Every structure is written in structure tokens, then in C-alpha cells.
Amino acid sequence: MDRFPYLFAAYTVVWTVIFLYVWSVDRRARRAERELDELRKALERERR
């Protein structure tokens, strides 16, 4: 059982890295969608 911390650390690392990546993609997706909405609105305003 003296090796258990290594096993625990390995699985914690896997889940943490995947979670951080999903969070980062989600953040970028929200920002891109917000920018797209703002641009569409700005273009509509300019056309009027």
C-alpha cells in the first residue's frame, strides 16, 4: 500500500487534465459565440 499515493496521483492527474481541457474549450466556445452574436448585431445595425 506504500505505492498507493502514486496510483491515486496518476488517476487524479488524468481526470484533472481532461476536466481543465473541457473547461478551456467551453470557455473559448462561449467567447466565440458571444463575439459572433455581437458581430451579427453590429452588421444588422450597419445595414439599417
Add this chain to the structure above:
Amino acid sequence: MVVALYLIFLVVPTERDQGIVQRIFYVHVPSAWTAFLGFFVVCGASLLYLWRGSPVFDRIARASAEVGMVFCTLVLLTGPLWARPIWGAWWTWDPRLTMTIILWTIYASYLLLRAFGGGEEQISRYAAVLGIVGAIDIPLIVVSVRLWRGMHPAVMMSRDPQGGLRDPSMRITLLAAAVAFLLVYTWLLLVRLRTLRVADGVAELARERDLAAS
């Protein structure tokens, strides 16, 4: 993933020599396979981009490079956590380890080029060449254990009858973990592709707006 975790922690026997820490293999090895797949997809999509010039292939290559890097990072983080109790060292300059860190560095350069090189077509072409060249390292990593007799264990390509995974449940667990990682890769790739498509839409609209203003 739930099935894989069930097999890893509740079904598969504990390895006699390495003990509980051998269970790191069930995430370390599939991470490596998934990273290789991700970088092969970068290579294939980059070739198609250079041939056809379609931005769709460029987006696939970019998304796959990013997801492949996530899994390659997992390989480089989980490996030392296994090596410390087994080899007594976090890291050695074994051929396979060295080639893997070179692979990580190549695709880190690829992503840096994509992030800071701008959105020009020329940058996409440079990145495509780098993505293709980087994949050459993968077969070298696979054969490095045999070719240069490194100390890294050969899990699936061992010629030693006492080596590799002897228990059938270990092989099934490794396969289940590989399938779970493949599904995670596919999901992440699709999510990232959607984000890149939206980002490209933003860039296109911004260009249209600039043209209309001028």
C-alpha cells in the same frame, strides 16, 4: 469509461512484481495510443489540406493536434508516477521517453504556431508541414524499445514470454480503457471542431464588416 474503471479497480488482478502501481498502465498506455491516433489524424488532415486546400481539413488538423496534446501530456505525467516506485527515478533519458518528449515538443510548436502565427493561409500551410513531419516520430517511438534496447517495458510488442500482459483479464481491461479513451478523444475532437467553426465564422464576418466599411 465507467466500465473501464470498474475493470481496472474491481476485476483485474494486482500484478505480482509491481503491485498496485501497475494499474497506472491502464491509463498510461491508452493515453499514448490516443495521442498517436490524434497526431496521425493531424498528419492525414494536413496532407488533405495541402492537396485540396479546404479549411475543413485545416480545422480537423488543428483540433486533433490540441486533443492529441492533451493525451500526450497525460502520457508524460502518468509515466513518471509509475517510474518512481518501479525504477526509483521520475525520469530517465530512455529512447522511448526521449522520443515521446520530442513528439510533445513538435506538436507544442505546432500549437504555438497556430496560436501566435495569425490566421493567414501561409501559416496554415507551414503548420500542415510541421504536423506531417511530427508524425514521423510516432513509428520511431513504437519500435524504439526493440531498436535501441531501452528500459521502457514493451506492453504489447514484447518477445519475452514472461513479458507483456499475461493475464487475459489484463488485456481485456487495457482494451476497454483504450475504447473509453477513444470515445473521449472523439467527443473532445467534435466539441473543439465546433468551437473552431464558430471562431472561423467570427473571423469571416469581421472580414466582411471591414470590407463593407472600406
